[in-house]
Amino acid sequence: FFFLMIRRPPRSTLSSSSAASDVYKRQEYGERRCCKMLERKLGLSDVRLVAAMLLVQGVAWLSGVRFGYQGILMQATLGLFALGIGLIVALMLHCAEAVFNRKPRFTLRGLWHFFWITRPLELAWRAVTAPLRVLPDAYVLGQVRCGTTSTATYLSRFPGAHGPFTPWTFDFVQNKESFFLVGHYFGCVHPSLYRMCFPLRLTRWFHTRVLGRPFFAFDACAQYLSAPWCAEYISNITPHAKFVVNIRDPIEQNCSWWKFEHGSIDFATQIGLGTEWVAGREPPESLHEALLLSESERVRELFDKASYDMLRQHKWWLPKWASTFPGGQLGCLTQLGKFGCDLERWWGFFARDQFAVIEVERLGDPQKLLWTLNQLLEGVSAMSTHETRELCSQVVHANATPKTGVHLQLTAKQQQHWCAVYEPHNHKLADMLGSDIVRGWSRSPAGEDRAAFESISQLSGSQLLQLREAMPRLLRSKMLKKIFDSDQDGYHLLNLERALSHDSATCSLLVVQDSQGKIFGGFAPRVWQQQRGFFGSGECFVFECAEDRHDSVKLHAWAPGREPHFMFCDSDYFGFGSKALRLDQQLHCGTSAPDEAYGNRTTLASSQVFTCRRVECLVPV
Numbered sequence: 001f002f003f004l005m006i007r008r009p010p011r012s013t014l015s016s017s018s019a020a021s022d023v024y025k026r027q028e029y030g031e032r033r034c035c036k037m038l039e040r041k042l043g044l045s046d047v048r049l050v051a052a053m054l055l056v057q058g059v060a061w062l063s064g065v066r067f068g069y070q071g072i073l074m075q076a077t078l079g080l081f082a083l084g085i086g087l088i089v090a091l092m093l094h095c096a097e098a099v100f101n102r103k104p105r106f107t108l109r110g111l112w113h114f115f116w117i118t119r120p121l122e123l124a125w126r127a128v129t130a131p132l133r134v135l136p137d138a139y140v141l142g143q144v145r146c147g148t149t150s151t152a153t154y155l156s157r158f159p160g161a162h163g164p165f166t167p168w169t170f171d172f173v174q175n176k177e178s179f180f181l182v183g184h185y186f187g188c189v190h191p192s193l194y195r196m197c198f199p200l201r202l203t204r205w206f207h208t209r210v211l212g213r214p215f216f217a218f219d220a221c222a223q224y225l226s227a228p229w230c231a232e233y234i235s236n237i238t239p240h241a242k243f244v245v246n247i248r249d250p251i252e253q254n255c256s257w258w259k260f261e262h263g264s265i266d267f268a269t270q271i272g273l274g275t276e277w278v279a280g281r282e283p284p285e286s287l288h289e290a291l292l293l294s295e296s297e298r299v300r301e302l303f304d305k306a307s308y309d310m311l312r313q314h315k316w317w318l319p320k321w322a323s324t325f326p327g328g329q330l331g332c333l334t335q336l337g338k339f340g341c342d343l344e345r346w347w348g349f350f351a352r353d354q355f356a357v358i359e360v361e362r363l364g365d366p367q368k369l370l371w372t373l374n375q376l377l378e379g380v381s382a383m384s385t386h387e388t389r390e391l392c393s394q395v396v397h398a399n400a401t402p403k404t405g406v407h408l409q410l411t412a413k414q415q416q417h418w419c420a421v422y423e424p425h426n427h428k429l430a431d432m433l434g435s436d437i438v439r440g441w442s443r444s445p446a447g448e449d450r451a452a453f454e455s456i457s458q459l460s461g462s463q464l465l466q467l468r469e470a471m472p473r474l475l476r477s478k479m480l481k482k483i484f485d486s487d488q489d490g491y492h493l494l495n496l497e498r499a500l501s502h503d504s505a506t507c508s509l510l511v512v513q514d515s516q517g518k519i520f521g522g523f524a525p526r527v528w529q530q531q532r533g534f535f536g537s538g539e540c541f542v543f544e545c546a547e548d549r550h551d552s553v554k555l556h557a558w559a560p561g562r563e564p565h566f567m568f569c570d571s572d573y574f575g576f577g578s579k580a581l582r583l584d585q586q587l588h589c590g591t592s593a594p595d596e597a598y599g600n601r602t603t604l605a606s607s608q609v610f611t612c613r614r615v616e617c618l619v620p621v
Helices: 020-027 033-042 045-063 070-098 106-116 120-126 150-157 191-195 201-210 230-239 250-269 289-294 298-308 308-313 339-347 360-364 366-376 385-392 414-434 446-453 461-470 493-502
Strands: 140-141 216-219 242-247 355-359 482-485 508-514 520-525 530-536 543-545 553-559 568-569 574-575 581-584 587-591 610-619
Touching: 033 355, 033 385, 045 070, 045 106, 045 120, 070 106, 070 120, 120 191, 150 216, 150 366, 191 230, 191 587, 242 339, 242 366, 250 414, 250 581, 339 355, 339 366, 339 414, 360 366, 360 446, 414 520, 461 543, 482 493, 493 610, 520 574, 520 581
Parallel strands: 140 216, 140 242, 242 355
Antiparallel strands: 482 610, 508 520, 508 610, 520 543, 530 568, 543 553, 568 574, 574 581, 581 587, 587 610
8 A cells, every 4th residue: 555655756858868868867766666667657555556456456356366364455445445535525625615716516427537647555554654755955935838848857857856745637837836734625724634645754864864965845836926825824833944936027917817717717617616606706707807806905904814823713724715816816917026025025934045045048048047046956956067068958848828819818008007006116126136037027018019110121010929928938028139131231141140240149040032032941059150059048039920810920949859950050051940941151042841840741932942032130138
């Protein structure tokens, strides 16, 4: 039972030959290696494995097969199965209200789906063995849609890192967040049971004493920073922990959360939780209405009540009105994004040197991010230079939502209003951190930028705006400037390199028009200069302008797991990917073909071999 109920180690996304992959493999001295193959190949683990065992024993009994202790084994298996089903029903009824904001009701459809998406027996096993387990050494504090999943992925690759248990089987929460302190475990937030989410003390002893390797546990919940009670609770549980705080432009965050939660709403309906909403937690019709609702007096009172009364009145149990967000997931949008107020609350319980604050824009620079994590975890764990270099070639963008600009969800007037609401909070945070990135968050509506883009390129303002939204977050607040035009500056790569050098550009957008009039190109996060092999990073992308839809751009971005053939530049050709886009040094002709690195299934140009009519280069300023 011990071996069957424990959690499978995370899977590595790195190549098996890399040094960083070896770091990941060192973490597989876990509690659940014995049933990893069953879970990975057949989906059998926890109550599903017990159900399979019960089925096999039942078939054997009906077939007349007899063996020693058969009756006792069947009774034990049946008892485990009954315990699992009972916990599944309890989880379904609790989570329907606390997580999905639906009126709790029992349905066979919901039971069937929760049978596959929860781990009830592992939860029971861990609750029983909670006193034998460790508490976390580090936390990734964030708000929803602020990059906590990506940061946790980087953190999990440090030597000795052990993420938390979660009762859910969804990939994006594995080895990342426990959800314990926000009410997923029937509202219990007692510190003695919080240990259930982390490895056994025996595991820590084995790693540190027998293997001589580092060991630390972490929790990376995307709700701990904004939950008003969490700072006080965690100060009572782990007062000396380290904290990584993820922050993001509040307007972008709200748009991303709006999209994500609508997917969650559809999911809850599909798994049989019904469509009857808990009173006061009905989803608004639009993002703007959701933002207005979160500014209401009722929601503010709920957050104030959660801030001052939780630990004194409710002790270690969260009331239903507070789980998992006071006012519901879509009723608290503007209570999120006020990072300065949240940090002040946390700094009231912990020393500032226990924190490292990471803007979501910095997640695209693995080298700086890993250096920050190394500094924070000094004395706990450290990653060697060689291992860091291996990881820096792979930009992590986990749990992403489809790219759509802010202007597609809020009108220019609405965006201007909400920028004004958040502006004082952004300036307060910028002063606290001394961050120029944060100061750039309060910007004018996208419509003004679209008008400014109209005359600088053969691309329309709307197309340039879409391409800017696909660039690294640090560049999305910048304007674009054309520094090279083949019609004016000549048809040769040397002229393009000279223009880039003159403007001290570190990245650029290449725009090509072929003789048939089709426009395409790519974003280069590195300077074009001759060197051997492929270079660049996962921030590269290629694009083509759709011929059947005006002002539409089709993006093809590199994704983790594909070959790192980002960009190249040799003595004869330069371009993106192995085959995606290739131009000669004279900017006269080129080739384009389907490319595995970028996932484009057709040519970017109008034909596989094309002649250039015009080549432009734009840089963010």
